[in-house]
Amino acid sequence: MKKVRSTRGRGLIAILWPSFLVAGLSSGILFAFVDPWTLMDEAGIDAGSRLSGYSIVFLFLWLGGIVTAFFALYIFRTPEPGANQDHPREEPRL
Amino acid sequence: MEGSTTPLQQELYEKRQTIHPRQVTGTFATLRVAAVLVLLGLYYIVPWIPWDGRQAVLFDMPARKFYIFGLVLWPQDFIFLAGLLIVAALSLFFFTAIAGRLWCGYACPQTVWTEVFMWIERRIEGDRNQRIKLDKRPMDAHKFRLRFTKHGIWILFSLWTGYTFVGYFTPILELGSKILTFSTGPWETFWVLFYAFATYGNAGWLREQVCIYMCPYARFQSAMFDRNTLIISYDERRGEPRGGRRRSDDPEKLGLGSCIDCTLCVQVCPTGIDIRDGLQYQCIGCAACVDVCDQVMDKMSYPKGLIRYTTENALESGTTRLVRPRVIIYGVILLALVGALVYGMLNRAPVELDIIRDRNVLYRVTDKGLVENVYTLKILNKHHEAHRFRVEVEGLPGVYVNADTDREIGSGEVAEITTSVQIDPVDLKRPSTELRFRVVAEDDPLVVNEDEARFLKPL
Numbered sequence: 001m002k003k004v005r006s007t008r009g010r011g012l013i014a015i016l017w018p019s020f021l022v023a024g025l026s027s028g029i030l031f032a033f034v035d036p037w038t039l040m041d042e043a044g045i046d047a048g049s050r051l052s053g054y055s056i057v058f059l060f061l062w063l064g065g066i067v068t069a070f071f072a073l074y075i076f077r078t079p080e081p082g083a084n085q086d087h088p089r090e091e092p093r094l
Numbered sequence: 095m096e097g098s099t100t101p102l103q104q105e106l107y108e109k110r111q112t113i114h115p116r117q118v119t120g121t122f123a124t125l126r127v128a129a130v131l132v133l134l135g136l137y138y139i140v141p142w143i144p145w146d147g148r149q150a151v152l153f154d155m156p157a158r159k160f161y162i163f164g165l166v167l168w169p170q171d172f173i174f175l176a177g178l179l180i181v182a183a184l185s186l187f188f189f190t191a192i193a194g195r196l197w198c199g200y201a202c203p204q205t206v207w208t209e210v211f212m213w214i215e216r217r218i219e220g221d222r223n224q225r226i227k228l229d230k231r232p233m234d235a236h237k238f239r240l241r242f243t244k245h246g247i248w249i250l251f252s253l254w255t256g257y258t259f260v261g262y263f264t265p266i267l268e269l270g271s272k273i274l275t276f277s278t279g280p281w282e283t284f285w286v287l288f289y290a291f292a293t294y295g296n297a298g299w300l301r302e303q304v305c306i307y308m309c310p311y312a313r314f315q316s317a318m319f320d321r322n323t324l325i326i327s328y329d330e331r332r333g334e335p336r337g338g339r340r341r342s343d344d345p346e347k348l349g350l351g352s353c354i355d356c357t358l359c360v361q362v363c364p365t366g367i368d369i370r371d372g373l374q375y376q377c378i379g380c381a382a383c384v385d386v387c388d389q390v391m392d393k394m395s396y397p398k399g400l401i402r403y404t405t406e407n408a409l410e411s412g413t414t415r416l417v418r419p420r421v422i423i424y425g426v427i428l429l430a431l432v433g434a435l436v437y438g439m440l441n442r443a444p445v446e447l448d449i450i451r452d453r454n455v456l457y458r459v460t461d462k463g464l465v466e467n468v469y470t471l472k473i474l475n476k477h478h479e480a481h482r483f484r485v486e487v488e489g490l491p492g493v494y495v496n497a498d499t500d501r502e503i504g505s506g507e508v509a510e511i512t513t514s515v516q517i518d519p520v521d522l523k524r525p526s527t528e529l530r531f532r533v534v535a536e537d538d539p540l541v542v543n544e545d546e547a548r549f550l551k552p553l
Contacts, residue, residue, distance in 0.1 A: 010307060013308055017308050021310075028175075031169070032169050032172030035158065035169075049156060049279065049281075050155060050156045050157075050158070051155060051264070051282070052279075052280075055284065055285070
């Protein structure tokens with residue numbers, strides 16, 4: 001049980017951290033070219049201030065990254081048939 | 095399950111043992127403390143420096159302007175920021191090739207903040223042995239008081255760090271008064287708490303795990319390494335066979351090397367490794383083991399440097415080449431980029447000019463028989479003062495320019511100026527002629543920019 005918990009901790013880091021970095025970088029590049037006002041206007045979101053625009057887009061990108069990383073980890077960890085040793089497949093009974 | 099895991103997997107999935115590094119003094123510890131004071135000092139003080147009636151360094155995201163002392167950067171200047179980041183990355187490569195993980199040991203925010211957090215911890219919970227004992231002790235009033243104080247101070251310090259961080263993006267004085275009156279906006283509050291939480295979590299809880307599991311640089315820095323890169327290394331030939339002995343013993347008679355196996359190098363290590371096992375990716379190059387081992391060598395009256403900054407080549411043959419192709423290539427690229435960046439910054443146009451042709455009417459012939467083209471000039475005044483601009487057109491003789499320039503354009507403002515250009519068809523040799531537009535501030539000839547556009551005439 002102990003082992004599973006710390007693997008989960010590392011999995012959490014692997015999901016949250018790279019997506020955070022990429023979200024930061026991509027919002028930096030995005031907002032160098034686009035004014036958050038225009039973006040929020042187009043999206044029909046009443047942002048109230050530019051700061052909200054930046055924050056909403058950053059968090060949105062981060063969320064996207066989190067979903068991607070989670071998905072990537074998920075398909076990476078899906079075991080081959082029969083390889084799941086915690087719950088070994090029962091031998092077919094004849 | 096157990097049988098199928100490799101030793102490596104077991105190591106990775108092992109529950110983390112809390113590392114309590116022993117405090118260390120010495121040359122490199124002093125250097126690190128100096129680095130901490132300078133870097134954190136800068137971090138906490140810079141937002142408070144005034145400049146020209148505003149904050150000297152302010153990445154004013156709400157206004158989309160970056161102030162760095164006298165310099166004002168606009169979103170259009172993004173290229174400089176990108177260039178700056180590339181220069182920073184290349185410098186990291188350059189210094190890594192020469193001196194290994196200098197960044198990690200002395201300058202990385204993770205190291206610097208962790209150092210402060212450990213200092214606080216040491217002041218409250220005591221030295222390494224006291225902390226280990228405290229960890230093992232069941233929770234009681236004494237332990238609770240110490241833990242409460244430690245986390246309390248950590249959290250206060252983190253909150254101040256978060257406040258400072260947001261102070262780089264929104265005027266720090268205003269933010270301060272907003273915090274005091276509980277009137278910060280939701281996002282300001284969110285970012286202060288977010289950064290405070292990140293500081294508290296990374297420097298208080300995660301510590302060396304950030305370096306080992308999260309840091310991308312730690313993973314690829316070995317690509318910049320070669321046999322002449324400065325590393326921290328244990329001199330195996332001199333140290334082995336290791337073993338305990340009395341100070342008065344002659345190690346040669348006992349058949350021992352210089353290492354007395356006191357394990358102090360392991361106790362001081364912030365990532366909990368044994369440097370005597372060789373170069374390891376967990377080593378952040380902080381040189382704590384160098385400092386502590388030198389002290390032990392002094393006490394034993396052995397020469398210092400059993401663990402020292404050295405290179406693989408020096409360990410083997412005693413020579414190190416500083417200038418080598420890798421260093422030259424990194425150095426040349428770095429110099430070229432810095433040069434280009436400085437040149438670009440110095441020659442940055444204070445006015446941005448964008449010319450858009452009228453798409454509906456390509457040309458028109460006036461009553462007087464002149465050919466007229468209409469353009470929209472988008473002028474962005476990046477200068478720190480407001481100006482009224484004059485539009486000039488070069489490239490052909492006898493050009494009549496009629497620009498709608500009767501108003502001032504404020505600093506940071508964009509204005510669209512409709513400009514009509516009329517030319518006598520006699521002067522137009524070709525159906526399409528290149529014209530050079532110049533916008534210049536009426537009161538400052540240095541605030542100027544140029545761009546080209548085509549002038550069309552009837553076929």
